[in-house]
Amino acid sequence: MVKANSYNSLIDKSALLEQHTVLVKRIAYHLLARLPASVLVDDLIQSGMIGLFEAANNFDNSKGASFETFAGIRIRGAMLDEIRRGDWTPRSVHKNSRMISEAIKQLEAQFGRDVSDIEVAEKLDISLNDYHHILREVSTGKILGIDDLGVNEDAIKVGDDYLGDDPYQSIEHSAFKKGLAQCISSLPEREALVLSLYYDEELNLREIGKVLDVSESRVSQIHSQAMHRLKARMHSWQS
Numbered sequence: 001m002v003k004a005n006s007y008n009s010l011i012d013k014s015a016l017l018e019q020h021t022v023l024v025k026r027i028a029y030h031l032l033a034r035l036p037a038s039v040l041v042d043d044l045i046q047s048g049m050i051g052l053f054e055a056a057n058n059f060d061n062s063k064g065a066s067f068e069t070f071a072g073i074r075i076r077g078a079m080l081d082e083i084r085r086g087d088w089t090p091r092s093v094h095k096n097s098r099m100i101s102e103a104i105k106q107l108e109a110q111f112g113r114d115v116s117d118i119e120v121a122e123k124l125d126i127s128l129n130d131y132h133h134i135l136r137e138v139s140t141g142k143i144l145g146i147d148d149l150g151v152n153e154d155a156i157k158v159g160d161d162y163l164g165d166d167p168y169q170s171i172e173h174s175a176f177k178k179g180l181a182q183c184i185s186s187l188p189e190r191e192a193l194v195l196s197l198y199y200d201e202e203l204n205l206r207e208i209g210k211v212l213d214v215s216e217s218r219v220s221q222i223h224s225q226a227m228h229r230l231k232a233r234m235h236s237w238q239s
Helices: 002-019 021-032 041-058 067-085 091-111 117-124 128-141 167-185 189-200 205-212 216-233
Strands: none
Touching (some): 002 041, 021 067, 041 067, 091 128, 091 216, 117 128, 128 216, 167 189, 167 216, 189 205, 205 216
């Protein structure tokens, strides 16, 4: 009986892997849309398959989340881990990213409102073109996403649907989700829309550009500035 159960488990796991291979490819191409040309989709898929295998090994359907939701987090996490292990980003890009977030935080504290591209550029004592160039550089040189705000992405993607038995963790994740939702809703309309289309609707930058009738480069700038604004507003959550 033990052997039969073990055999059936292997069949179930194999079926899960086969059924969700397309999910790995979808996530890989979604990430690839905002990565440098040096990143190969085959490398993303390979690391994503490792994430899928780990998800199949660790999934517990008694927790309430679907396997696709659980696997999606593990797949994307495995891809991000692989990318970050081989971080190609120059130190200057990391420095500029921190500089932008800090400038936005200071200006919004000073004025008590959303600040514009021009105001941030003036604060940094650079031209608007140079500021937009830095935003593009940060966006393409590094994955700047929700998971860079200082809390594990599990808190955002599934929250209460897939938590362990730690009540403090549940409270912390719930509070973070509430704080994040409030910050996103307070963003300038176009920035909030770009984040919604990118993270909720899973459109790539080119597709979002068509919706907004702007260039892909401009969408990249808007996304990057939105994330820096969120980082500035969520600074108390960052470790």
